[in-house]
Amino acid sequence: TRLPAANKIRDTWTETGTRCLGRNIQTKTLSMNDLDLRSAMIFACLLVGLMSVVLFFIRGSYPKSIHGIGTWASGLATLFVSYAVFSGRGNIPEALVIVCGNLLVMASLLILYFGSQRFFGLKTSIRLWGGIGLAALLVMTWFSLVEPNFRLRVAGVMIFAAAALFAHLRLIFLHGNGKFSSRFVIFVLALEATITTSRLFSLLLAPSNEAAIETQQIQDLYVMSFITSYLLQGIGMMLMASDRLHDELEHLARHDALTGCLGRRAWLDICNQEMDRSIRSGRQMAVLMMDIAPFKKINDNYGHQIGDRVIVDFVKHATGALRRADSLGRYGGEEFVALLPETGSAQALIVAERLRSAVELASGNP
Secondary structure, X not given: OHHHHHHHHXXXXXXXXXXXXXXXXXXXXXXXXXXXXXHHXXXXXXXXXXXXXXXXXXXXXXXXXXXXXXHHHHHHHHHHHHHHHHOOEOOEOHHHHHHHHHHHHHHHHHHHHHHHHHHOOOOOOHHHHHHHHHHHHHHHHHHHHHOOOHHHHHHHHHHHHHHXXXXXXXXHHHHOOOOHHHHHHHHHHXXXXXXXXXXXHHHHHOOHHXXXXXXXXXXXXXXXXXXXXHHHHHHHHHHHHHHHHHHHXXXXXXXXXXXXXXXXXXXXXXXXXXXXXXXXXXXXXXXXXXXXXXXXXXHHHHOHHHHHHHHHHHHHHHHXXXXXXXXXXXXXXXXXXXXXXXXXXXXXXXXXXXXXXXXXXXHOXX
């Protein structure tokens, strides 16, 4: 009679131990997943900070004509600081963490946007977006400190973030060069704007009693996507700057540094291409050869700086007298050539006379 009782007690303890062990394993598994996600967030944020440092130091290696790289670096650094503020929860008052952290996140979005405006040579819209950001800050502060409301507080930040992301996307779509770098940044911005909008609608459409119960895992996943998008933006912006540098170097190689018209080699390449096309199509083409005279007397009497101004003015007025399809090139010191596609000799004489008259009228000397 004692043996069945002992077996029953043993089975009960075994079942209880198995359940406890299962809970422990499940708890440890969840903790390990959370640790992996948090570790990935920290690593991604460190990479964002490193990217900001790289952009800050390489801006000195690029020509001064390429703007916005330092501003991009500041935007990435601002996000890095915001994550450091959020990491201070428990040591810093919660309200201060929420307000300051979200303020830095919104500022980072605007700084990156202003950097792209500067990169494309546009005027930064600081007043407009400063006003929008101030309104979003007031909403966030009100629903954080005065009337705490998780749903409305997060919604205000999400609306601002989505608006800034879509504005940034539109800017690069309109002014980008269509190369991989621009398309890559557009893709990253579009993806993050879509995620932000989806989170906003899911938050607003959720029942009110569930609005404040957004799981920590969902928040961590969103923050992870946000930080990763910043890292990818930094990579794309570096590629955009490299493409701009390549374009400027190619432009300098093909164009005369003083006048901005085509250099001799580039003009000859275009001339050979047009000649081949003219042979295939059977259409005529013409070439004008021009010389500024007496240019040597100008240099001797007034100096080379005045001579350079004369050459620049000549190119300015000659370009205005030519058609858009024509190609003006500097062949030598004061010698210039113009390629006139699909133009016969009679028409070429008319163009030459129009060009000479334009230069004569501008100089005031027949």
